[in-house]
Amino acid sequence: MKKNKLLFVAIFLASVLFQIMHFQNHDNFYRFGFAIGLDNNAVGTDIALNLVYVIAPILFIVFYSSGSVYDMTDGYGKLLIIRHYSKTKLYLKMCLKNLIISIAATAIQSVIYLCYNYGFPDVGMRAVNSLCMYAFILNAILNLQGILELIAPPHIVNIIVFIFCFLSYYVVQNLPLYTDIMWIEMIVKVILFPALLFGMQNGTVHNGSLYTIFLLVTLVLNFSAISIGIHRFKKTDIF
Amino acid sequence: MVEMKNVSKKLSSRLVLNNINYKFEYGRAYGLCGPNGSGKTMLLRAISGLIIPDDGEVIIDGKVLHKDISFPENAGIVIENMMLLPQYNAFDNLKLLAKLKKKADENDIHNVLERVGLKSDLKVRKFSLGMKQRLNIAQAIFEKQNIILFDEPTNALDDEGVNLVYKIVKEEKERGALVIIATHHEEDLQEMCDIILNVSEGRLYEK
Numbered sequence: 283m284k285k286n287k288l289l290f291v292a293i294f295l296a297s298v299l300f301q302i303m304h305f306q307n308h309d310n311f312y313r314f315g316f317a318i319g320l321d322n323n324a325v326g327t328d329i330a331l332n333l334v335y336v337i338a339p340i341l342f343i344v345f346y347s348s349g350s351v352y353d354m355t356d357g358y359g360k361l362l363i364i365r366h367y368s369k370t371k372l373y374l375k376m377c378l379k380n381l382i383i384s385i386a387a388t389a390i391q392s393v394i395y396l397c398y399n400y401g402f403p404d405v406g407m408r409a410v411n412s413l414c415m416y417a418f419i420l421n422a423i424l425n426l427q428g429i430l431e432l433i434a435p436p437h438i439v440n441i442i443v444f445i446f447c448f449l450s451y452y453v454v455q456n457l458p459l460y461t462d463i464m465w466i467e468m469i470v471k472v473i474l475f476p477a478l479l480f481g482m483q484n485g486t487v488h489n490g491s492l493y494t495i496f497l498l499v500t501l502v503l504n505f506s507a508i509s510i511g512i513h514r515f516k517k518t519d520i521f
Numbered sequence: 522m523v524e525m526k527n528v529s530k531k532l533s534s535r536l537v538l539n540n541i542n543y544k545f546e547y548g549r550a551y552g553l554c555g556p557n558g559s560g561k562t563m564l565l566r567a568i569s570g571l572i573i574p575d576d577g578e579v580i581i582d583g584k585v586l587h588k589d590i591s592f593p594e595n596a597g598i599v600i601e602n603m604m605l606l607p608q609y610n611a612f613d614n615l616k617l618l619a620k621l622k623k624k625a626d627e628n629d630i631h632n633v634l635e636r637v638g639l640k641s642d643l644k645v646r647k648f649s650l651g652m653k654q655r656l657n658i659a660q661a662i663f664e665k666q667n668i669i670l671f672d673e674p675t676n677a678l679d680d681e682g683v684n685l686v687y688k689i690v691k692e693e694k695e696r697g698a699l700v701i702i703a704t705h706h707e708e709d710l711q712e713m714c715d716i717i718l719n720v721s722e723g724r725l726y727e728k
Contacts (some may be wrong), residue, residue: 357604361660364569364593365621520571521601 285349286501293345293347297338298394304335305398313409316391317416318487319480320455328457333448336480340447343387347424348440350376351431351515360520373428373515375510380424388417411493412481418500419479423447424505432514454483468492472499523593523668524548528577529566529723537563538574539723543699547667550694551572553703554728555720559669561703562600564720565670568701569598579667584592595624596668597661599654604705607646610638611656615663624664633663636692638685650677658686671691671702687712
């Protein structure tokens with residue numbers, strides 16, 4: 283699928299620039315702030331302003347990886363499928379590409395952080411955990427995008443996924459959650475799973491056992507998305 | 522033989538194929554004629570296995586499509602949005618596709634490029650529309666496919682290109698392949714086909 287190169291470069295530069303600005307202007311208590319998100323006490327303008335630096339890279343990644351399913355159903359994919367190339371294999375290849383994109387995006391943002399940290403910080407287990415979770419949730423978002431592209435055009439899916447990510451983070455950050463009814467909080471976060479990109483929401487920062495549960499949920503989300511995608515792709519008409 | 526039995530397909534509540542019954546035989550060229558949106562391309566897609574009919578069966582050499590086999594054993598298709606890889610030249614594109622079924626070697630690729638009059642080393646992204654169409658035709662025939670499905674094969678071609686398509690259809694038919702061509706240019710069909718069929722509102726009529 284052809285993408286607007288100018289828009290592509292603009293989103294990439296904007297996302298890098300926002301992150302650099304954030305690291306320069308904030309004395310981050312947490313390592314790798316892009317994967318930690320905002321403190322639970324953050325309110326109003328804090329949230330609005332800081333959404334940009336955590337959400338802009340997601341916009342870029344979602345835009346970058348969009349159209350993969352379209353290429354399989356309406357583009358080059360049909361030349362392969364007509365030559366008996368397995369639809370399952372084709373879909374799995376796309377999922378592998380999504381995984382590589384997720385890991386690369388996490389690595390690039392980490393490098394930006396390290397560059398502006400002027401040296402390699404003492405990376406603790408929590409930072410590693412939050413980076414792992416960031417990559418897995420990114421992957422789940424891309425896999426969700428893959429399923430949606432089987433039923434709607436890529437540009438519409440792009441917009442839906444991005445709004446979902448934005449709303450998830452905004453809602454979870456603002457929701458008055460009660461710690462005594464943990465299971466409600468967990469269900470809301472699982473439904474709005476893009477909010478789990480951030481350590482402040484997935485338990486990395488404050489609650490190790492919560493992190494383990496969410497990590498398992500993330501793995502289940504990814505496997506479910508891939509299975510549903512393959513099943514649906516096999517029954518999809520190729521145009 | 523390719524047999525269509527009561528094949529119907531609905532897309533967004535519109536019947537694009539309506540109870541199609543027909544037998545296509547090898548060694549013959551069939552023309553599908555009809556206005557835009559009449560169902561010609563859908564019929565080609567149904568035979569190639571790219572779309573799954575809601576009702577009926579497509580039977581290829583005794584095997585039911587989507588039951589016994591997922592796709593025809595050896596079919597070539599020219600259809601809109603073929604999108605060959607723009608970063609490679611024509612030869613490399615065909616070489617990549619040849620790796621999938623291993624039915625064609627480098628000689629076959631050179632031969633087919635000569636047959637479609639494409640000797641350029643340019644990358645596909647620099648191709649004109651006509652050159653892209655010639656390459657599309659090449660990919661549909663270079664593995665000596667026995668079912669060849671052409672959707673508007675003369676689109677974007679100059680007179681020399683159109684004559685090449687006529688020649689290719691004749692040669693493929695003589696080789697024993699079944700060729701089905703969909704176009705709204707009836708004069709092209711009269712030049713190339715043994716049998717011309719009319720497609721209208723998803724139905725197939727013999728002329």
